[in-house]
Amino acid sequence: MHRILFFFCLWVSTCNRAQETPPAIIQNEFLFTEGADFLQCHASTIEQASNGKLVVSWFGGTHEGNKDVVIWGVRSEGKGWSKPEVWADGRMDDSLQYPCWNPVLFRAKNEKTIYLYYKVGLNPREWWGMVKTSHNNGKTWGKAQRLPQPILGPIKNKPVELTNGTILSPSSTEVSENRWTAHVELSEDHQQTWKSYSVDSASTMNVIQPSILVHKDGKLQVLCRSKEGAVATSWSEDHGKHWSALTATHLVNPNAAIDAIAFRDFFLIVYNPELPGKEWWEGRAKLRLAYSYNGTDWRDLLALEEAEKGEFSYPTIFEDSQGLVHIVYTYNRITIKHLVLQF
Incomplete structure (x- = not known):
């Protein structure tokens, strides 16, 4: 009996050590030549096409919010990437153009169509949701369609597909500079129509840009960027139609975007581990990967960036069909960095 107990404890200890071991970074690259096509870029997103190739998108132009800011993208081609388009x-x-914002790429399971969601408008308080689709792995894109109000589409992070086929899109509204609220948009007809459900609209916390985690027991969890100095969270037990009160996690948040996914038997989050500064852009010089088994207790796993100055922000984390984890993020607003992790 003691022998069995010993080997059981050894197995548990080994499992814990294995999951706490940082993954290997097997690829570390920039996606395009800095300054060749635009002065600044931000808010990248990544997806895998049905042919196994990767597609990445972001917004770029002279400066965030300028009318020349458009949605750019590249496709993986063997060992390299296509030229940005x-x-x-x-x-x-011919005389009126608005800036574009926050593209989100998404392909549902067992489907070939890639959706490109993005926002258009003068600023996040006035923007509206747009969508394009590609049926040839991101080589060409169809006509832009405006989403029906008040649907905005995924604001920064990817939708998730539930086991019943429902698509749940994480979204939010910047009502004013002083009031932010999160919600989810639910589609039961393959992203043709949507219904919106608030995430604790009565909360005094100001949150945007949620990520959705699906737990093994069917519960859903959102993790949100906030103005309150911490990543905020809320839970749903009815597939996203009702949510618990928002609460602060122990993860600090400098008013910067995060992203999280379910991976194997645990969860991963990419975040900036700093408290808010005097200005909204402060606190983005460090970027970390953390993990959790329950979505509540998080431990740092890997330092992706560890600088005194700079901006390494707006991460997207994604698992491909081979079980590799991809992270793309803004690198000093001049390029997009791509990491591939092997666990």
Whole structure:
């Protein structure tokens, strides 16, 4: 009996050590030549096409919020990437163009169509949701369609597909500079129509840009960027229609985007481990990967960036069909960095 107990304890200890071991970074690269096509870029997203190739998108132009900011993208081609191309813009007519924001790439399971969601408008308080689709692995994109109000589409992080086929899109509204609220948008007809459900709209916390985690027991969890100095969380037990009160996690948040996914039997989050500064852009010089078994207790696993100055922000984390983890993020607003991790 003691022998069995010994080997059981050894097995548990080994498992814990294995999951606490940092993954190997097997690829570390920039996706394009700095300054060749635009001065600044931000808010990258990544997806895997049905042919196994990767597609990445972001917004770029002279400066965030300028009318020349459009949605750019690249496709993986063997060992390299295609030249950046404009995939969408905010042109209304020959004399009027609005800036574009926050693309999100998404392909549902067992489908070939890739959706490119993005925002168009003067600022996050006035923007509206747009969508394009590609049926040839991101080589070409169809006509831009405006989402029906008040649907905004995924604001920064990817939708998730539930076991019943429902698509749940993490979204949020910047009501004003002083009031932010999160919600989810639910589609039961393959992303053709959507219904919106608030995430604790009565909360005094100001949250945007949620990530959705699906737990093994069917519960859903959102993790949100906040103005309150911590990553905020809320839970749903009815597939996203009702949510618990928002609470602060122990993960600090400098008013910067995060992203999280379910991976194997635990969860991963990429975040900036700093408290808010005097300005909204402060606290983005460090970027970390952390893990949790329950979505509540998080431990740092890997330092992705560890600088005194700079901006390494707006991460997207994604698991490909081979079980490799990809992270893309803004690198000083001049390029997009891509990491591939092997656990």
